[in-house]
Amino acid sequence: MKLGICSVTFRDKNPQQIIDLVLEAELDGIEWGGDIHVPPGEAQLAEEVADLTRSRGLEVSSYGSYYRLADHEGNEYDFTTILDTAKKLGAPAIRVWAGSKGSKVVNKNERIKLIEDAKRIADLAEEEGISVHLEYHDHTLTDTKESARKLLEEIAHKNVYIYWQPPNHISVKERIASIKALKPWISNTHIFHWHSFDNRMELATGAKEWQQYLETIEEDGQERYVLMEFVKNDDERQFLKDARTLHELKAIVETT
Structure with missing residues (x-):
């Protein structure tokens, strides 16, 4: 288990400030976000952030894009631009969203297009040695464990995975059930x-x-990142405190 942060946790800080915080928290890596810190198409900036990250002994865990599958109106950038930026950043993984609608309102034709797009970008990324990861998120086609699993089974691509995070408004038991349902595809958390x-x-x-x-996630012993995303009051002192809790959790889980 590796520990990291999503840079979107501190959108008001620059890359150097985020790196300083991550080092103070003794984490392993950073998922750089495409909305503020490393926008798609900014090749030189991506290379600079990559060099800065690695020069301080940290890894680039992934590129947090805001690409939405099959959403031709909602995507500000095409996937090839995002992929090129991820390459410059040296990111081994790209996070994307499973469309723009929840599973209850997506129609059959929209679902087919979403699956086709997932396969398309997975092929493109695979050629560059980069994996594609959906986000388990509401208001997308991964808003329930049933819909997310069905989608991943229909995509059926060895280069497509999913990040897990706890959905709101369901019990701990139901969250664990979602982990078990999606276990074959879960990468980072x-x-x-x-x-x-x-x-x-x-x-x-x-x-x-x-x-x-x-x-439950770590039962398979696979290497993956657990990425801190957002903290109470967007406070860096809270982040450092939460990071200590995360280290404690890692120690417990790895000795279980």
């Missing part, structure tokens, strides 16, 4: 503890829950 984006809590108060999630 986004870790946070909140009732909602606007009502976040200290990670320590959810440590018992997260121990269960991580133990």
Whole structure:
């Protein structure tokens, strides 16, 4: 288990400031976001951030793009631009979203197009040695464990995976069930503890829950990143405190 942060956690900080924080927290890597820190098409910036990250002994865990499968109106950048930027960044993985609609409202034709696009970008990325990762997220086709699993089975591409994160408004038991349902495809994990984006809590108060999630995810012994994403009050002191909790969780899970 490797530990890291999504740079979107601190959109108001520059790459150097984020790297300094990550080093203070003794994490392993950074998922650089495509919205602020490394926008698609900014090749020189991507190379500079890559060099800066590695010069400080950190890894680029992934590129957090905001590409939405088959959403030709909602995507500001085409996937080839995103892929090229990920290459310059030296990212081994690209995170994307499974469309722009929830599973209850997506029609058959939209679903087919989404699957086709997933296969298309997975092929493109595979040629560059980069993997594609959906995000388990509401208002997309991965908004439930049933829909996410069905989608991954229909895509059926060895280069497509999924990030897991705890859905809101369901029980711990249901969250663990979602992990088990998606286990063959789970790569990295986004870790946070909140009732909602606007009502976040200290990670320590959810440590018992997260121990269960991580133990279930890590049963296969695969190497993956657990990436901190957003903290209470966007506060760097809270981030450092949450990072200590994350280290404690890693120690517990790896000795279980």
